[in-house]
Amino acid sequence: MEFLPGNGDDRREQKRRRPRQNHTAAVKTKVALAAIKGDRTLAQLAEQFDVHPNQITSWKAQLEGGAADVFGPGGNAAVQPAVDVKSLHAKIGELTLENDFLEGALTKAGLLSAKR
Numbered sequence: 001m002e003f004l005p006g007n008g009d010d011r012r013e014q015k016r017r018r019p020r021q022n023h024t025a026a027v028k029t030k031v032a033l034a035a036i037k038g039d040r041t042l043a044q045l046a047e048q049f050d051v052h053p054n055q056i057t058s059w060k061a062q063l064e065g066g067a068a069d070v071f072g073p074g075g076n077a078a079v080q081p082a083v084d085v086k087s088l089h090a091k092i093g094e095l096t097l098e099n100d101f102l103e104g105a106l107t108k109a110g111l112l113s114a115k116r
Helices: 025-037 042-049 053-071 085-109
Strands: none
Touching (some): 042 053
């Protein structure tokens, strides 16, 4: 049997996989909500969003499973700030005093004009 390019015998011409896609949370939410609506089939959604139907089913299940957390206890509790506001206010006061002192010293030395 003779090897001819393009006759289907070339092992190197096998289908190549698409590179892995990383979808944002917004895209996942949009697709899952569209699946929950149910006005289109999984195949139609998969074609529209260029995602495998199994992935849509998975995102839909994740959304349905996590939706209770939105309305559950602690879902809207006030989140503590990541920084201590009191220490930031103290630092602002310290820097203000330092700036006022330096401004006075530079003005007395004639290095800072009174017109600002």
